[in-house]
Amino acid sequence: MTPILYTFPISHFSEKARWGLELANYSFELKALVPGEHIKTLKPIVTDLYVPVLETDSGVIQGSGNILDVIEEKAFGHKATPEEKQMEEKIDIQIGKSLQTMLYFHILDYPEIVGKLFLLEPASLSDTVAAPEHFDLIALSLKRRYKITPKNLEVVKQALDEGSKELISIYKDRKFFNGNSFGRVDLTLASLMGMLAEPKESPAYPWFRSVQMPESFFTWRKELGVELLFDRIKEFYKEFRNQSK
Secondary structure: OOOEEEEOOOOHHHHHHHHHHHHOOOOOEEEEOOOOOHHHHHOOOOOOOOOOEEEEOOEEEEOHHHHHHHHHHHHHOOOOOHHHHHHHHHHHHHHHHHHHHHHHHHHOOOHHHHHHHOOOOOOOOOOOOOOOOOHHHHHHHHHHHOOOOHHHHHHHHHHHHHHHHHHHHHHOOOOOOOOOOOOHHHHHHHHHHHHHHOOOOOOOHHHHHOOOOOHHHHHHHHHHOOHHHHHHHHHHHHHHOOOOO
């Protein structure tokens, strides 16, 4: 069988896996799923129902980092050093998981935004899209999964601030984390923070351009003060994200 990569169109962890696979010229079928409806597809093959999932003849691989482990030498030309792996995992948590919480915090009061972002094909800005079916139940589930509570939001904001400051201190002095070439850390930063930097080469770009995000989202994004990272992310996408399906 041709390997199948299960994703959500706007998922930044899905983008991390997809970008790595494409960079390695790994042959796969892309299978985009609708959040909520994904359960019936994934339940027969994995116990924890999250994406990305790569289904192959030899087994199922879940999680963007695990998927990159399979193709890292073809994608980047070498195995990651312990320092790179440690930083990648740090970005996954401080940036990737934190941004999941913050994104849903800003949009769950706007069912029409969620409706558009959950589509399998992007709509246009002028289109009117209904809220997902059973939206109240979905919103409750997302609030629980991503711990959207006043106390945890403060924890998440602090993690984002600390992680961003460390990354700025690194990237202000060098283009690539390893000092030599585009690697796992650079791809992880670019894919996970891409939803904020909005590079046009990102596969999720049409979805985020199809909605008018709430003003609170733009205010928060500006207050992050990470323009240097946004510029670097756009450079990475322009140079290395040209083979997307």
